[in-house]
Amino acid sequence: MKQTTTLWSLLLTLLMAVTVSTAQEPVTPRLQAAPAGTSLRAGGTLTGFGFADRNAETGAVGVGATNIYISAYILLPDVGANKIEKISFPGVKADKVAYLLILSEDGKTTLYNQKCEIAVGVNEMTLTTPFATEAGKRYLVGFATKPVGSTRQDAYVLPFDGKSEIKDALYIAAGTDPFPTEKNKENERAFNLFNAMGSNVGSAQIFVTLKDESKLQDLGYLTAVEGNFSKIKVGEKVSPKVSLRNIGMNEITSFDLTYQFGTGEVKTISHTVTPALAATQTGEYTFEIPAEVEGMGTLHFAVSQVNGKKNVFADNRVDLTYRVGDYNAINRETVLLERFTGEDCPYCPQADAPINAFIKQMTEAGLRVSYIAYHIFNQDFVSIREPYELGQYFLLAGFPSISINRAVTPDGRSLSQDGRISKDGATAWTNKMKNDKQGVKIESINQKISDGTLEVVVKGVALKNSFDPEDLYLTVLVTEDNIPARSQRGAGKGYKHEAVPRLYLTAATGNKLKVEADGSFTVTLRGTLKSTWVGSQCNVVAVVHPSIKQSKLENRAVHTAETAPLGFGLANEPVAPAQAPVVTAEGGYLNILGRVDAFELYDMSGALVTTNVETRLLPGTYIIRIFSDLRVYTSKVIVR
Known part of the structure; x- marks a missing residue:
């Protein structure tokens, strides 16, 4: 069995009752991951664009709850004025009433929904009416299904590849409705979308067939950058390691890496890939980059070109913090x-x-x-x-x-x-x-x-x-x-x-x-x-x-x-330091140095404790208000 994901699903706590195991440890609602018994290699090939490994054996996640729709999506890149013709995915459990879905990029608006029937194995579904995409826009594309029971095995219905996590292929939703509508916007249980980054389930196995696939031939997705630009001097060189995933259809033979210190100048390094990086594979490449500016900020990395062509994922950044020069703290x-x-x-x-x-x-x-x-x-x-x-x-x-x-x-x-x-x-x-x-x-x-x-x-x-x-x-x-x-x-x-x-x-x-x-x-x-x-x-x-x-x-x-x-300032605020009385506590008694007309000491619940310095105080934190020369000084006093 694949390792159970560690992602704790917040939105599902709104939908599920929590149980407690006999081991006397709390069991919280989680996404569960397990092998689904479906192999793309054995069951066929899914055509179209997707982020997942086409050769991976399917794993699945779910919630193990009845009467709840769960759904998975990939965020389709900007493919210009095009048409989505098919949505494909491996089915883990059969479902007679499921939905093919296309949502707005923010997941708040349903742009297309089509009832469908999911079969166990490979599902390649043609849209009744091809969906026209607009240039400059991105879309969430996926499907919704309803788990058929609350047992452990019933939970596993959404297919993932169990490999590299790509944030654009990690969208999951759950709710009482299969997709967002105007009617359910005010109901927090109706439809909740979130990103499963960090859950160790890999990318969603959803593939999209477009009428024009030309923009998806040469694609590189920057998945990670490792390096330490902390506490170094200007001019010192660091050798970050870049991980690049080939999610296009052609081999990657070259790419351009850009980097930018904060809002400074964007620099480009052209790199030849030897041997070529095959589709669905991830390569690691090391570069030498000098620390260019003094200060602290974010170093932005991106891949602007692949095989000499503009990369559709040129805006996909991976950031490292930098701290160059003297560090004040x-x-x-x-x-x-x-x-x-x-x-x-x-x-x-x-x-x-x-x-x-x-x-x-x-x-x-x-x-x-x-x-x-x-x-x-x-x-x-x-x-x-x-x-x-x-x-x-x-x-x-x-x-x-x-x-x-x-x-x-x-x-x-x-x-x-x-x-x-x-x-x-x-x-x-x-x-x-x-x-x-x-x-x-x-x-x-x-x-x-x-x-x-x-x-x-x-x-x-x-x-x-x-x-x-x-x-x-x-x-x-x-x-x-x-x-x-x-x-x-x-x-x-x-x-x-x-x-x-x-x-x-x-x-x-x-x-x-x-x-x-x-x-x-x-x-x-x-x-x-x-x-x-x-x-x-x-x-x-x-x-x-x-x-x-x-x-x-x-x-x-x-x-x-x-x-x-509430209603007071900070105890450590510098209020008129030349005139404000100085308050200390020794042996349970207050000492106030400076002119004092009167004072009030309150405990943290707001109850008045004393107005007399002869009162012996219990250890704790108090608020004191001192009246002096028509001024009021408020501060916190800690009695040890």
């Missing part, structure tokens, strides 16, 4: 801890104690921890849409899971790890963070609340050569603590949810952040607060990060994250 001060949980998860409460201990350990090490708990294990009463959009970019091994600064784990294999982190693991991660650097600093999170509208102004600075100007994003959201659970499995009465996302002021994956010439940035955001939220238990979390959508996990690590109580 400060010692890491902040850590983002993201948790994945849900009320249906009986094991998730077991992660509370080790996570709290972990946060305490990092805090005691001098790190400021921002904590977010995403509810994406099925849906519960605190679930919102945005975490589902975000969660597909994490490699979740099950629930509970956590991610620390979106960095790879020490073994380098996964972005997330078991939420029940061990004491040794906590120590290793704390040391890793303490020894890390950050090149971006959030200096203030100013807030104003008026008639239920929250305005947040985030200000900060990014140090020279410490960030990629093309790949810098800001995510800001409001979370709430102390929310009484309704039906948390694995926990007794009185269980409460912490750090639950309530409102996103940016996109879930972040808004692109523009940095001024002096390194500063200022962003103003607004959102509407609900009266049912307890304001004193809410926080505003701001995160500066690279795009989480990029495929290289090591490039996703967070720059910085800060948390401010």
Whole structure:
């Protein structure tokens, strides 16, 4: 049996009930992969253009659920004014009522659907009316079928080659409807499309026959570039290795590789391929490239020509980060801890104690921890849409899971790890963070609340050569603590949810952040607060990060994250430093240096603790408001 894919399917949690195995480990909805017993070599040849290996034995994926349509697509390149005449694929299970489909590139509009009957083996289906393509447009082409049962074997219905993954051939959808319609746009369960990149299933075995195949004769698809352009000097040479897949019909005897440092000049290297690269095969080629510019950014690679002709996939880029010259950064001060949980998860409460201990350990090490708990294990009463959009970019091994600064784990294999982190693991991660650097600093999170509208102004600075100007994003959201659970499995009465996302002021994956010439940035955001939220238990979390959508996990690590109580600023904001009183805590008592007319000390739930310096405080984090010379200074105090 082929290895089961590790892709955790977010959208399927909306459609399926989660079961728990007798081994007492949570089983999450996943795409399953297994041999389907169909061989193209034995059953015939599929004609037309496709990304998959025509000689590969078919493997299949599915969901193992009844009354759900699942579908697979390839993204057809721009083939000009042409006509799609046939759609072909190997059938794993027979289906009397299936659909041939052509969707818009974004997967939101159905442009063509045709009922069909799928047979086990090779299916070559002629469109009743050839579909006319337009020059400059791309289309998703594929088919939809409905699984016939929920057993393990019933799940395997969508054919993949189990070999190289090409992102244009990894589109999968699931829902109660076979394709998108105007009627089902508002129903999140009706049709959900996503990319299965990273699932180790290979490319979809779907082939398209066109009236004019001339544009598809000489095609090269850049699948990977390996090389390290980090912390080198201008002029130093690096030897990246390029992987090129021949998805055309002719042998590749030559190609042009282009590279570009950030937004700089595009350079071209012409390469002769000896021996020639046969169709469906992948070749690896090494080039010598000098570091041309000082700074940090993204190095873009593409294949512009194949066999002397313009490559249809000339816009398909593979990127490497570069860091050339002096690297400016400060010692890491902040850590983002993201948790994945849900009320249906009986094991998730077991992660509370080790996570709290972990946060305490990092805090005691001098790190400021921002904590977010995403509810994406099925849906519960605190679930919102945005975490589902975000969660597909994490490699979740099950629930509970956590991610620390979106960095790879020490073994380098996964972005997330078991939420029940061990004491040794906590120590290793704390040391890793303490020894890390950050090149971006959030200096203030100013807030104003008026008639239920929250305005947040985030200000900060990014140090020279410490960030990629093309790949810098800001995510800001409001979370709430102390929310009484309704039906948390694995926990007794009185269980409460912490750090639950309530409102996103940016996109879930972040808004692109523009940095001024002096390194500063200022962003103003607004959102509407609900009266049912307890304001004193809410926080505003701001995160500066690279795009989480990029495929290289090591490039996703967070720059910085800060948390401010709703309605307050950051405790570490530099507010009138020449006049602001200095607050410290020793032995459980407050010391305030400077003029103080009065002060109020609150705990993190918003409850007033004391207005007297003679009060002995329990260890914890507090908010202090100091009144001095008609000014109010707000800061955070940590009592150890």
